[in-house]
Amino acid sequence: MLPNSPADAADMSGITQVYPILWCEDHILLIDQTRLPREYVLVDIRRSSDLAEAIRTMIVRGAPAIGVAAAYGMYLGAKELAATLGDWDRPRFLAGLAEVAAMLRETRPTAVNLFWAIDRMTGLAQHSQAATAQAWVAELLAEAQEIHLSDLKTCYRIGQQGLNILPDRPEKLRIMTHCNTGSLATAGYGTALGVVRSAWRSGRLERVYAGETRPRLQGAKLTTWECIQEDIPVTLITDSMAAHCMAQGMVDLVIVGADRIAANGDTANKIGTYSLALVAKAHNIPFYVAAPLSTVDFSLPDGTQIPIEERDPAEIALTWGEPICPAGTEFYNPAFDVTPAALITAVITEEGCVAPEELPSLEHALHPSVKR
Numbered sequence: 002m003l004p005n006s007p008a009d010a011a012d013m014s015g016i017t018q019v020y021p022i023l024w025c026e027d028h029i030l031l032i033d034q035t036r037l038p039r040e041y042v043l044v045d046i047r048r049s050s051d052l053a054e055a056i057r058t059m060i061v062r063g064a065p066a067i068g069v070a071a072a073y074g075m076y077l078g079a080k081e082l083a084a085t086l087g088d089w090d091r092p093r094f095l096a097g098l099a100e101v102a103a104m105l106r107e108t109r110p111t112a113v114n115l116f117w118a119i120d121r122m123t124g125l126a127q128h129s130q131a132a133t134a135q136a137w138v139a140e141l142l143a144e145a146q147e148i149h150l151s152d153l154k155t156c157y158r159i160g161q162q163g164l165n166i167l168p169d170r171p172e173k174l175r176i177m178t179h180c181n182t183g184s185l186a187t188a189g190y191g192t193a194l195g196v197v198r199s200a201w202r203s204g205r206l207e208r209v210y211a212g213e214t215r216p217r218l219q220g221a222k223l224t225t226w227e228c229i230q231e232d233i234p235v236t237l238i239t240d241s242m243a244a245h246c247m248a249q250g251m252v253d254l255v256i257v258g259a260d261r262i263a264a265n266g267d268t269a270n271k272i273g274t275y276s277l278a279l280v281a282k283a284h285n286i287p288f289y290v291a292a293p294l295s296t297v298d299f300s301l302p303d304g305t306q307i308p309i310e311e312r313d314p315a316e317i318a319l320t321w322g323e324p325i326c327p328a329g330t331e332f333y334n335p336a337f338d339v340t341p342a343a344l345i346t347a348v349i350t351e352e353g354c355v356a357p358e359e360l361p362s363l364e365h366a367l368h369p370s371v372k373r
Contacts, residue, residue, distance in 0.1 A: 268357075281359075292348065
């Protein structure tokens with residue numbers, strides 16, 4: 002069920018037990034993450050509009066996974082154009098694909114991988130030398146599959162790079178994390194949870210402490226579920242317990258993911274990350290961000306320009322469909338916050354671990370065709 006079938010794909014099978022996006026000949030299957038952990042359900046996606054809705058409603062979530070899904074969304078849109086427009090007409094096909102891209106861009110404003118993947122697919126479509134609609138669509142499918150497989154490889158490399166910054170000591174480590182940054186948030190393996198996974202497999206992890214991550218509880222529902230699939234010791238805490246756990250000497254380091262990183266290292270991640278970084282700083286505990294280079298938006302000088310998505314107030318007004326506050330209460334529900342680079346010990350990427358201010362030195366590692 003890997004995204005492509007080159008020889009090295011076999012080397013990637015089995016690195017994780019969870020693949021949230023599966024390519025199946027002419028459509029994709031998504032694990033419906035809104036129904037975990039109570040139910041394991043696969044959603045069949047065959048139209049670009051359905052893919053956009055899956056991103057919007059968080060059936061698929063996590064910045065890298067959103068990027069992979071968006072790439073397939075562009076392919077599905079191209080396939081639909083080929084079926085409806087008939088004869089190959091490059092300008093008409095490109096105009097139609099631009100509408101698909103606009104639809105996908107509107108789903109989640111903060112996760113930069115979404116825009117990165119759409120830009121990469123759009124660039125390929127514009128520069129394609131295909132002589133037929135079918136050849137054009139086939140090129141877009143191949144590119145989506147390459148993005149899919151590349152993310153899987155990238156996450157594994159992030160996990161291995163993360164081992165280099167873990168404290169070298171005989172005692173096993175206690176790592177705290179926030180939200181879900183594992184296989185479910187990527188093509189597989191994960192970013193921050195990928196480092197946790199690598200630490201566990203190398204015998205260097207004692208336990209991971211997962212913050213519940215209000216209001217959607219991705220830590221409680223998804224991170225714990227992933228850890229249990231692979232027998233990784235996990236303890237769930239409420240978000241407000243982090244400072245207490247650190248004060249009690251229960252935490253050695255914190256590793257989180259990212260949805261967008263500015264050029265100076267300011268990092269947008271799930272709401273609650275900023276406060277967790279402040280608490281870690283107060284207790285002199287290293288605070289790391291793990292993310293692929295595609296998550297770094299080198300066009301933004303700092304985090305003040307990162308758009309912050311605000312979501313439906315019902316996410317904090319209701320628990321399991323039941324109201325938890327009196328009628329007339331007003332709500333504010335930003336999905337992300339921005340952690341200043343000064344609070345981040347280092348950023349773990351597939352190309353190495355660097356201090357936030359050193360991120361521009363890695364920009365060259367991005368493929369020229371996908372630079373913004």
